[in-house]
Amino acid sequence: MTRHGREIDAAPAEAMRALTVQLGDEVFAIAATSVREILDMVPVTEVPNASAFVSGLINVRGRVVPLADLRVKFGMSRHPPGPDTRIVVFEITLEDEPEIVGMLADRVHTVSDIALSTMEEAPKVGMRWRPEFVRGIAKHDGTFIIVPEMGNIFKNDAAALASLEAEERT
DSSP, X not given: OEETTEEOOOOOTTEEEEEEEEETTEEEEEEGGGEEEEEEOXXXXXXXXXXXXXXXXXXXXXXXXXXEOHHHHTTOOOOOOOTTOEEEEEEEEETTEEEEEEEEESEEEEEEEEEGGGOBOOOSSSOOSOGGGEEEEEXXXXXXXXXXXXXXXXXXXXXXXXXXXXXXXX
16 A cells, blocks of 8 residues: 555554444544545535435535535534535445445544554443444554444445435436
């Protein structure tokens, strides 16, 4: 993998190479291998009667891509995009099929190696998130990072994603 013309070493086996993004006051880590690209805000086509989680579509290089807001699934307050808002376009496997999805991020940080030895199961007490949505919580550079379980977050919305894409094509 290259970045800015330099070769980047693969993450060690005991680490997860992850893109860290900010949603509200929380930092989340998304497996870097699934990230396709990071976009500035683009026009969003709102879809009537769509869920608040995936309520719109964007155009990514001529392809219709559903846009998700993880803040909805994590019960966080939503707000309009700001100057640091980005769209992280990534691939996820849903019902044994690869899907391309965009995700709103209040800010994109860096690609980091998260030591798997620092990842722990999310506490059962005091968490506002559904446990099946969190793979674990890791500590990196003195910060707690939530590692979401993207498959579970999108699992119940797989049919809705396909429906949104089909609706836009017609």
